Amino acid sequence: MASATEHDVLIIGGGPAGLSAGIFTGRADLRTLIVNDGDPILRRNAHLENYPGFPAGVNSRLLLDMMADHAERAGCERREARIVSLESTDDGFAAETASGEVFTASAVIAATKNTVDFLEGIDGVEIIERGKSFVETDDRGRTGVPGLYAAGRLALQPYQTIIVAGHGASVGRAVIEDSDVAFYHDWIAPEGYFTGRDREIPPGCEEIGPEERKRRERESLDVMREFFAEPHPDDPIQHPSVREE
Numbered sequence: 338m339a340s341a342t343e344h345d346v347l348i349i350g351g352g353p354a355g356l357s358a359g360i361f362t363g364r365a366d367l368r369t370l371i372v373n374d375g376d377p378i379l380r381r382n383a384h385l386e387n388y389p390g391f392p393a394g395v396n397s398r399l400l401l402d403m404m405a406d407h408a409e410r411a412g413c414e415r416r417e418a419r420i421v422s423l424e425s426t427d428d429g430f431a432a433e434t435a436s437g438e439v440f441t442a443s444a445v446i447a448a449t450k451n452t453v454d455f456l457e458g459i460d461g462v463e464i465i466e467r468g469k470s471f472v473e474t475d476d477r478g479r480t481g482v483p484g485l486y487a488a489g490r491l492a493l494q495p496y497q498t499i500i501v502a503g504h505g506a507s508v509g510r511a512v513i514e515d516s517d518v519a520f521y522h523d524w525i526a527p528e529g530y531f532t533g534r535d536r537e538i539p540p541g542c543e544e545i546g547p548e549e550r551k552r553r554e555r556e557s558l559d560v561m562r563e564f565f566a567e568p569h570p571d572d573p574i575q576h577p578s579v580r581e582e
């Protein structure tokens with residue numbers, strides 16, 4: 338990817354779609370910045386009961402905290418700021434925040450649910466108005482403007498957390514595939530899985546032996562114990578039009 342920009346990938350919006358996209362681009366060593374302003378809509382959920390892997394459900398605010406931590410461990414930088422405008426540049430894009438800071442990146446993933454005002458300065462983005470605003474894309478999130486992608490609910494995905502998270506991952510992979518990073522799959526395989534068949538380990542994949550696998554499993558257990566040690570302190574956010582007594 339062009340190195341004249343500060344970042345390879347700028348993700349605008351830090352809900353499940355944006356964070357999942359970042360987990361993939363960050364792990365592919367693309368310099369990824371996630372800029373989020375405000376609360377992901379999932380913070381309004383009372384108890385999330387249809388996200389695979391949590392048979393008795395999970396506190397949605399805890400899941401968001403875990404996704405944010407995951408994106409950071411994958412190498413993403415995260416910032417709290419509102420993007421107010423986006424412009425095309427010779428090397429990609431420049432995004433300006435409400436306080437006047439500018440972030441540059443070769444590729445941008447918009448994952449802002451129904452916020453599209455910052456896209457006004459970009460020619461060729463098709464905005465769909467259906468009571469709320471959405472962005473027209475192909476099935477991998479490409480908007481038609483080279484380097485600009487949309488993910489999650491903004492890209493008209495069904496309004497379900499697992500679906501927008503999966504779409505974010507798919508869009509993150511599209512960004513990798515469209516870049517010049519050598520890539521096959523993001524896979525961790527047991528030692529010998531490729532090399533035992535005289536195959537090179539494909540780019541993006543890793544082989545690990547039993548000791549390293551056990552070390553990683555222990556680390557994952559420690560991390561999850563810490564996340565699940567206590568109930569999450571935050572209550573769901575009520576709909577703004579509901580009057581609280």
Ligand SMILES: Cc1cc2nc3c(=O)[nH]c(=O)nc-3n(C[C@H](O)[C@H](O)[C@H](O)COP(=O)(O)OP(=O)(O)OC[C@H]3O[C@@H](n4cnc5c(N)ncnc54)[C@H](O)[C@@H]3O)c2cc1C
Pocket residue numbers: 349350351352353354355372373374375376377378379380381382383384385386387418419420421448449450452455488489490491495496497498499501
């Ligand atoms: C009450 C309620 C309960 C729900 N319960 C469930 C459920 O049980 N199961 C289920 O599957 N789904 C549920 N959902 C739906 C689920 O929350 C959404 O599908 C999902 O969170 C959408 O994710 P997203 O990443 O596309 O958008 P979001 O999570 O909304 O992320 C968008 C982010 O972008 C930020 N942003 C917007 N504009 C800008 C800007 N200009 N600059 C920077 N940041 C910006 C927003 O503040 C937000 O943080 C529920 C939704 C609601 C409202």
